[in-house]
Amino acid sequence: MKRIRTYQAGLLSLSLLLSGMFSSCTNDDPPKPYGVLPSADQLEWQKMEYYMFIHFGPNTFTDVEWGNGKEDPKVFNPTDVDCRQWAATAKAAGMKGIILTAKHHDGFCLWPSEYSTHTVRESLWKDGKGDLLKELSEACKEYGLKFGVYLSPWDQNHPAYGTPEYNQIFANTLTEVLSNYGPIFEQWFDGANGEHEGGKKQVYDWKMFHDIVYKNQPHAIIFSDVGPGCRWMGNERGVAGETNWSRLNIEGFGPGKAAPPTDTLNIGNVHGAAWVPAETDVSIRPGWFFSPSTNDKVKSIDQLMDIYYTSVGRNSNLLLNVPPDRRGRIHANDSTRLMEFHKEIESIFSNDLSKGATVKASKTRANSSKYAASNLLDDNYDSYWTTDDDVLTASLEIDLGQAKSFNRLVLQEYIPLGQRVAKFNVEYLNGDKWEEVAQATTIGYKRILRFPTITTQKLRINIQSSLACPILNKVGLFAAPEKLSSPVVMRNKEGVVSIACATPEPVIYYTTDGSEPTTSSKVYKGEFKLSEGGTVKALATIDKGKNQSEVVSVVYDIAPVLWSVVSPVADNLSFIVDGNPNSYVAVKDNTPVVIDLGSKLNLKGFSYDPLKSETANNVYKYNLYTSLDGKTWTKVQSNAAFNNIKNNPIKQNVLFDKAVEAKFLKFEPLQTTASSKDYIVAELGVITK
Numbered sequence: 001m002k003r004i005r006t007y008q009a010g011l012l013s014l015s016l017l018l019s020g021m022f023s024s025c026t027n028d029d030p031p032k033p034y035g036v037l038p039s040a041d042q043l044e045w046q047k048m049e050y051y052m053f054i055h056f057g058p059n060t061f062t063d064v065e066w067g068n069g070k071e072d073p074k075v076f077n078p079t080d081v082d083c084r085q086w087a088a089t090a091k092a093a094g095m096k097g098i099i100l101t102a103k104h105h106d107g108f109c110l111w112p113s114e115y116s117t118h119t120v121r122e123s124l125w126k127d128g129k130g131d132l133l134k135e136l137s138e139a140c141k142e143y144g145l146k147f148g149v150y151l152s153p154w155d156q157n158h159p160a161y162g163t164p165e166y167n168q169i170f171a172n173t174l175t176e177v178l179s180n181y182g183p184i185f186e187q188w189f190d191g192a193n194g195e196h197e198g199g200k201k202q203v204y205d206w207k208m209f210h211d212i213v214y215k216n217q218p219h220a221i222i223f224s225d226v227g228p229g230c231r232w233m234g235n236e237r238g239v240a241g242e243t244n245w246s247r248l249n250i251e252g253f254g255p256g257k258a259a260p261p262t263d264t265l266n267i268g269n270v271h272g273a274a275w276v277p278a279e280t281d282v283s284i285r286p287g288w289f290f291s292p293s294t295n296d297k298v299k300s301i302d303q304l305m306d307i308y309y310t311s312v313g314r315n316s317n318l319l320l321n322v323p324p325d326r327r328g329r330i331h332a333n334d335s336t337r338l339m340e341f342h343k344e345i346e347s348i349f350s351n352d353l354s355k356g357a358t359v360k361a362s363k364t365r366a367n368s369s370k371y372a373a374s375n376l377l378d379d380n381y382d383s384y385w386t387t388d389d390d391v392l393t394a395s396l397e398i399d400l401g402q403a404k405s406f407n408r409l410v411l412q413e414y415i416p417l418g419q420r421v422a423k424f425n426v427e428y429l430n431g432d433k434w435e436e437v438a439q440a441t442t443i444g445y446k447r448i449l450r451f452p453t454i455t456t457q458k459l460r461i462n463i464q465s466s467l468a469c470p471i472l473n474k475v476g477l478f479a480a481p482e483k484l485s486s487p488v489v490m491r492n493k494e495g496v497v498s499i500a501c502a503t504p505e506p507v508i509y510y511t512t513d514g515s516e517p518t519t520s521s522k523v524y525k526g527e528f529k530l531s532e533g534g535t536v537k538a539l540a541t542i543d544k545g546k547n548q549s550e551v552v553s554v555v556y557d558i559a560p561v562l563w564s565v566v567s568p569v570a571d572n573l574s575f576i577v578d579g580n581p582n583s584y585v586a587v588k589d590n591t592p593v594v595i596d597l598g599s600k601l602n603l604k605g606f607s608y609d610p611l612k613s614e615t616a617n618n619v620y621k622y623n624l625y626t627s628l629d630g631k632t633w634t635k636v637q638s639n640a641a642f643n644n645i646k647n648n649p650i651k652q653n654v655l656f657d658k659a660v661e662a663k664f665l666k667f668e669p670l671q672t673t674a675s676s677k678d679y680i681v682a683e684l685g686v687i688t689k
Contacts, residue, residue, distance in 0.1 A: 052319075
């Protein structure tokens with residue numbers, strides 16, 4: 001009997017062993033993490049998606065992008081600062097936080113720092129008793145927003161900058177900010193370092209700076225070109241890479257000029273050694289600081305939606321700059337546009353057409369309900385669909401139950417286990433045939449695909465390449481309204497204005513006096529002349545005015561009708577004065593450009609259009625001369641700089657200290673944004689109004 005019991009016990013043990021072996025073969029356990037992973041703080045940061053940047057300081061009052069630190073602090077004197085208005089606006093716009101430029105490159109501190117004499121304490125604002133950081137941090141807390149700070153290590157005012165002592169001074173400044181204003185969700189750094197001619201250089205002690213951040217704010221995300229918390233994605237236009245890995249190789253690189261190439265920052269590294277997701281920073285206006293001249297240049301809803309799709313929709317967070325005006329309030333034009341932008345996002349993404357659908361997968365991990373495709377349609381972030389470890393391609397078929405029309409697809413990867421998908425496409429059932437509607441590469445935290453409206457009952461997502469078994473935790477389908485294209489206004493060299501619209505056969509209404517166009521305004525029936533300048537505003541309509549585009553506004557000065565480039569002599573140099581900012585020329589060997597204006601003009605300033613590319617060799621520093629006869633020259637701009645033009649290559653308007661009469665202009669480059677000897681000019685213009 002004892003032997004029988006022993007034998008039966010042996011069979012039972014063998015059975016349990018085999019059962020355990022079979023269970024492990026089913027691969028019912030969760031997938032193992034792949035590659036480097038986000039920290040818990042990075043994951044929470046990514047879930048914020050969209051928050052506000054605020055540039056505010058002396059530059060707000062001097063109408064420049066980069067101050068030089070020599071400004072009288074008394075110039076900072078906002079008349080009606082209201083940080084609660086900033087926070088209320090951000091909250092109503094759907095933003096999750098605010099990052100304030102507490103200290104920009106000029107060194108001016110928006111709090112009464114013990115380590116500087118260039119602060120709000122020395123300003124006229126509140127008789128030197130104000131503290132912007134205190135007011136904004138309290139406003140953010142009141143409105144349930146997270147608070148972040150930008151502190152530029154470059155300081156053009158502090159006398160110790162450029163010496164070994166400065167790093168400790170900046171470290172003390174960091175400690176002062178990070179220990180006095182409550183929780184900080186993001187510490188924003190850049191690598192600017194004595195960019196002006198003859199400017200002092202500082203060898204920054206980044207390790208010390210980072211250690212101070214983590215000591216005082218252990219949960220803060222540190223931003224720079226190379227993180228380590230999140231990275232700049234290579235431009236200030238709001239466009240992350242269509243391929244965007246959250247991984248990056250940072251060893252041997254640093255912020256500023258030591259950063260990886262901008263195309264690498266834009267797309268990341270597929271096998272990068274560190275998790276450094278992208279943050280897209282862009283301004284709602286052409287520049288970062290408020291200027292009265294840009295009140296009519298606030299980005300349109302269409303432009304902001306494009307930015308949303310190329311930032312949040314491409315695995316990046318969106319940091320949208322909204323600069324307060326000289327009162328210390330967000331301007332009505334900006335706040336109105338933010339509300340319209342938020343309404344547009346809500347109207348599109350509040351109605352998920354995949355609700356109630358069924359999803360089936362070609363492969364499911366261990367055929368287990370724990371990893372079923374139906375998890376893609378719930379609202380639990382931590383439930384997901386995945387495959388067995390050795391399955392790197394799979395398909396998901398969504399059955400909507402009935403034919404529906406849509407043109408947006410949202411996908412999310414479960415990034416706590418790594419970023420994996422490298423290529424996929426989307427097909428829809430058209431009759432009895434599957435037809436491709438979109439293809440893409442990476443997904444990451446969130447991917448939003450745009451495509452022409454389709455009507456179908458079934459959609460198929462094909463994972464074509466994945467670095468490890470794919471893991472998705474969300475899919476959504478949405479319908480964005482097909483919008484009427486905004487009109488495009490152009491003026492040629494002769495001063496002739498044309499207005500076009502991509503939407504077929506619209507009715508276009510326009511004005512030339514700066515007033516808002518309505519359906520009672522003049523109807524555009526053909527080209528018209530505006531050689532002396534003016535403000536053209538245009539509106540396109542269809543359906544007898546029921547469907548209207550956004551209003552576009554373009555300001556023109558005197559047209560270059562009589563102008564010619566007299567030096568140097570080369571092909572295509574006429575592009576510089578053809579009135580078209582989209583045509584450009586590379587001027588050889590850094591040769592100055594001389595323009596004959598055709599007649600004497602009273603000039604208040606001039607303008608330079610660069611090529612709108614961060615990699616172009618645009619002009620950074622320059623001299624500008626004027627002349628009445630083309631022989632005797634007066635220098636009106638000496639060793640001047642188009643600040644930040646490498647990262648934000650937009651039209652530069654420069655006002656002179658006093659008006660000057662001239663018939664000739666000479667534009668002499670001194671330094672460019674790249675290493676080539678051939679510099680780029682798209683257009684040179686004058687300011688006479």
